[in-house]
Structures are given as C-alpha cells and as structure tokens.
Amino acid sequence: MNRNMERAAPFIFGLVGLGLWQGAVWWLQVPLYVLPGPVAIVAAYAGDYAVLNAALLSTLTVTFAALLVSATLGVALALAMAASNLARAAIQPWAVILQVTPVVAIAPLIIIWVNQPFLALVVCATIVAFFPVLSNTAAGLAATPKELLDLFRLNGATRWQTLILLRLPAALPYFLAGLRISGTLALVGAVVAEFVAGSGGFASGLAYRILEAGYRLQIPRMFAALVLLALAGMAIYGVLGLFSRLMLRRRDAA
Amino acid sequence: MIVVDGVSKTFPNGTAALDNISAKIGEGEFIVLLGPSGCGKSTLLRLLTGLEAPSGGQILWPEGAAGPGDIGFVFQDATLMPWASAAENVYLPLRLRGTSRAETREAVMAALAQVGLAEFANAKPAALSGGMKMRVSIARALVGAPKLLLMDEPFAALDEFTRFKLQADLHDVWRRTGKTIVFVTHSIYEAAYLATRVLVMSARPGRVAADIINPVAEGPERRTAADYTAFVKTLSDVLRKVMPT
Numbered sequence: 096m097n098r099n100m101e102r103a104a105p106f107i108f109g110l111v112g113l114g115l116w117q118g119a120v121w122w123l124q125v126p127l128y129v130l131p132g133p134v135a136i137v138a139a140y141a142g143d144y145a146v147l148n149a150a151l152l153s154t155l156t157v158t159f160a161a162l163l164v165s166a167t168l169g170v171a172l173a174l175a176m177a178a179s180n181l182a183r184a185a186i187q188p189w190a191v192i193l194q195v196t197p198v199v200a201i202a203p204l205i206i207i208w209v210n211q212p213f214l215a216l217v218v219c220a221t222i223v224a225f226f227p228v229l230s231n232t233a234a235g236l237a238a239t240p241k242e243l244l245d246l247f248r249l250n251g252a253t254r255w256q257t258l259i260l261l262r263l264p265a266a267l268p269y270f271l272a273g274l275r276i277s278g279t280l281a282l283v284g285a286v287v288a289e290f291v292a293g294s295g296g297f298a299s300g301l302a303y304r305i306l307e308a309g310y311r312l313q314i315p316r317m318f319a320a321l322v323l324l325a326l327a328g329m330a331i332y333g334v335l336g337l338f339s340r341l342m343l344r345r346r347d348a349a
Numbered sequence: 350m351i352v353v354d355g356v357s358k359t360f361p362n363g364t365a366a367l368d369n370i371s372a373k374i375g376e377g378e379f380i381v382l383l384g385p386s387g388c389g390k391s392t393l394l395r396l397l398t399g400l401e402a403p404s405g406g407q408i409l410w411p412e413g414a415a416g417p418g419d420i421g422f423v424f425q426d427a428t429l430m431p432w433a434s435a436a437e438n439v440y441l442p443l444r445l446r447g448t449s450r451a452e453t454r455e456a457v458m459a460a461l462a463q464v465g466l467a468e469f470a471n472a473k474p475a476a477l478s479g480g481m482k483m484r485v486s487i488a489r490a491l492v493g494a495p496k497l498l499l500m501d502e503p504f505a506a507l508d509e510f511t512r513f514k515l516q517a518d519l520h521d522v523w524r525r526t527g528k529t530i531v532f533v534t535h536s537i538y539e540a541a542y543l544a545t546r547v548l549v550m551s552a553r554p555g556r557v558a559a560d561i562i563n564p565v566a567e568g569p570e571r572r573t574a575a576d577y578t579a580f581v582k583t584l585s586d587v588l589r590k591v592m593p594t
Contacts, residue, residue, distance in 0.1 A: 242428040250445040251417025346432045
C-alpha cells in the first residue's frame with residue numbers, strides 16, 4: 096500500500112501540476128506565445144510529429160555516438176592513468192580543464208575546425224560526457240581490494256593477469272555508474288552543440304527545432320520539443336540504469 | 350624449517366611494530382600468534398609472505414626465499430572475487446601459475462571437497478553464507494599445495510557457532526595434510542584449541558613474550574578436556590602480564 100503510493104506519487108504530482116497549469120492558462124487567458132498549456136503542447140506535437148521525431152532521432156544519434164566515444168576514451172585514459180603515475184600526472188589536469196570549460200564557449204571553435212557537422216556535434220558532446228566515465232573508471236581501478244592484489248602478487252601474477260582477471264572486473268560497477276551519468280551528459284552536450292551549430296544554419300536535431308520555433312514564436316512547438324528532450328533524457332538514464340543492474344546481476348548473482 | 354631471525358619492523362611514520370622477533374617454524378607445526386591488538390602479529394604475518402621486507406633481521410626459508418605459490422594466505426575477510434564462482438575462485442592461484450582449467454579441475458574439486466563445499470562449486474559468493482565464503486577462501490589457499498599456510502584472524506568476523514565448526518574443520522584439515530600453519534588471533538580459546546605451539550606477543554613494540562607448547566591431547570574431547578581449561582588459564586596469565594595497563 097505504502098510502496099504503491101510511493102510509486103504513484105510522482106505521476107499524481109505531475110498530473111496535478113499539469114492540471115493546475117492548464118487551469119491557470121485557461122482562467123487567466125494567457126496568450127499561447129507567452130505560455131501554452133499542456134493541451135496546446137500536445138496538439139503542437141500531434142501537428143508536427145514527423146519533423147520533431149526526426150529531429151529527436153538526429154539528436155539521439157549524436158548522443159549515442161558521443162557516449163560510445165566517451166566510454167572508449169574514458170576507459171582508455173583511465174587504464175593509462177592506472178598503469179603509470181606519469182600518465183596520471185599528465186592526463187588528470189587536462190581532463191579537469193576540459194570538464195570545467197563550458198562547452199558553449201568552445202563549441203563555435205570546434206564547429207569551425209571540424210568541417211563535418213555530425214562529427215563536430217559528436218566532438219562537443221564527447222567533451223561534455225567523457226569525464227564521469229574517466230573519473231569513475233579511474234576510481235574503480237584504484238579501488239581494487241588490497242588483499243586480492245596481495246593474493247595475486249603472492250602467486251606470481253603478471254601485471255597483465257592482474258589487470259584482466261582482477262582490476263578490470265573489479266572496476267566494472269564503477270564504470271557502469273559513470274556511464275549512466277555520461278549518458279545524460281552526452282544528451283546535454285549534443286543539445287548545446289546543436290544550439291551553437293543551429294544558430295550557424297546547420298538544420299538538424301531538437302535544439303535547432305527549438306531555436307526555429309522560438310524565432311517563429313511557435314511557443315507550443317518549442318515546448319513540445321523541450322518535452323521530447325526531457326523524456327529522452329529520462330529514458331537514457333533509466334535504460335542505462337537497467338543495463339547496469341542487469342549486467343551486474345547476471346555476473347554476480349548465483 | 351623457516352627461521353625468523355631477529356626481525357624488526359619500523360614503519361615510515363616511526364612506529365615500531367616489531368622488535369627483534371626470533372622464532373623457528375618447524376614443518377607441520379600449527380603455530381598461533383596470540384596477542385592484543387597492536388602487537389604486530391599481522392605485521393609479522395605480512396613479513397612472512399615476503400611482500401614486505403623487515404627493517405632489520407631476516408626470514409630464512411630452507412631454499413632461501415619463498416617463491417610464487419609457496420604461501421597460501423587467508424585474510425580476515427573471505428576476499429573472494431564476487432563475479433567468479435566458488436570453483437573459479439579456488440582455481441585462481443593455479444590459473445595465475447599458468448595451468449589450464451582442465452588439468453586442475455580435480456585439484457580444485459578436491460580442495461572444495463576438503464572444506465565440505467563440493468556441491469557448491471558453481472555457486473557465486475553472493476549465494477554463500479559468511480562461513481561458506483571463508484571455507485572457499487581456505488580452499489583457495491590450500492589448492493596450490495603451499496608449503497606454508499598463513500591465516501590472519503580468519504574466523505574473527507564469524508558468529509560463535511560457525512566459528513566453532515570452522516575451527517574444528519581447520520584442525521581436521523591440518524591433521525590430515527600436515528600443513529605448516531601460522532595463524533593469527535586475539536582469542537585465547539581459539540589459540541588453545543588450534544595450536545601446537547602458541548607465541549604470545551606483547552604490544553608496542555611487538556615482542557615474543559612467551560613460546561608455549563600446547564599440552565592438550567588431540568581428539569574429539571579437545572575443547573572440553575581438563576588440560577584445555579588449564580592451558581586457557583596459562584595463556585590468560587601470560588597475557589595479563591604483557592597487557593599494557
């Protein structure tokens with residue numbers, strides 16, 4: 096009973112919020128171009144779903160490409176950092192610098208440097224997304240149980256054996272947690288890059304549709320695109336969480 | 350025979366953990382290092398592995414030094430790899446030495462059978478109780494036929510009943526295999542039950558305060574025999590004298 100209530104709570108809360116929103120918009124007769132109600136947003140989506148869905152697909156393609164690159168790059172750099180202190184000292188500050196630099200600031204440069212638009216978007220999204228995979232995997236590789244490391248040494252294990260049989264599998268849960276955060280960040284990065292590219296006339300992705308709708312004062316359409324983005328973000332977070340749980344359960348459960 | 354010859358250990362922060370420890374570890378002995386926390390018994394065990402060097406003195410093996418696989422180690426926690434089955438965990442030391450799964454299957458199964466877990470070969474650690482995990486850990490330490498088995502308070506985290514059973518089973522394993530074992534504990538009862546010889550250690554810095562042969566006869570009544578109670582009292586008296594007040 097209590098659990099079910101808890102499960103239903105966000106939906107009830109959302110519905111009440113939507114109801115209040117719609118009621119207020121009707122009651123106060125707020126113009127559509129200032130704040131559309133949920134009904135108008137759904138109607139806008141229904142009237143334009145082909146274009147919006149295509150834009151969503153384009154954004155998601157960039158997101159997944161960036162996530163794939165982030166995972167590969169993050170793990171590779173984390174391995175290098177785990178293998179040598181020199182590599183750690185060399186890589187760590189640059190990873191942090193890249194992480195704290197706002198991508199909005201460097202996206203225009205990247206879009207100029209990288210001629211191919213899709214590639215430019217992936218590069219931007221990767222810059223935003225790769226850090227959690229890197230830092231989590233590095234933390235996981237550093238957190239190998241000391242006793243097991245001793246056991247490997249006692250039995251004359253090579254570095255390679257220790258890496259493959261112990262450190263990588265021990266770091267897997269950390270990597271998966273990082274991947275989940277990186278997934279949502281890749282979406283954010285893709286959208287930010289699209290905004291920059293979109294204002295430069297590159298027409299693709301949800302961010303471009305948001306910009307376009309804003310220019311034309313099609314505010315309900317703009318909101319519809321925003322809702323799609325939010326849903327996509329939640330889906331990515333949920334799917335990656337599920338993937339991580341299933342994978343670890345499959346591996347560690349009897 | 351392994352000779353611990355005047356071994357001292359001072360940590361980089363200046364703490365003197367061990368001071369001039371000398372002892373001989375004869376083949377087939379079950380030596381228990383007994384002492385209060387901070388007496389350096391775990392440090393001594395670690396020096397015996399050779400993973401860490403003493404600050405003074407030396408540890409002499411008959412052939413000079415311990416090689417890979419010469420030492421089996423059981424930690425306070427079972428420290429199994431959670432992603433690997435019991436059999437895979439036990440197979441680990443053999444695998445690291447480059448032997449194949451096929452040629453070691455029998456050895457792995459025998460080691461599991463020795464600790465009473467033959468039916469649980471394919472179980473992952475998550476499905477095993479604390480006592481069973483410790484059994485797997487012991488099987489993993491035994492599988493490579495090490496010359497020396499080192500155990501660092503392996504039963505301290507278990508409940509009383511599981512501990513009694515595991516102590517009895519370990520004692521059986523020792524009697525059947527004649528392994529040389531060095532076992533660290535802070536439990537007087539555990540020491541009196543398991544040991545053939547007890548080294549009582551004093552704290553800060555760790556010294557050997559007494560080296561006592563266990564007089565209690567082998568057999569099923571070991572834990573209830575009158576001389577067991579007497580031996581517990583002897584050990585308690587020694588410990589009382591070395592405990593910092």
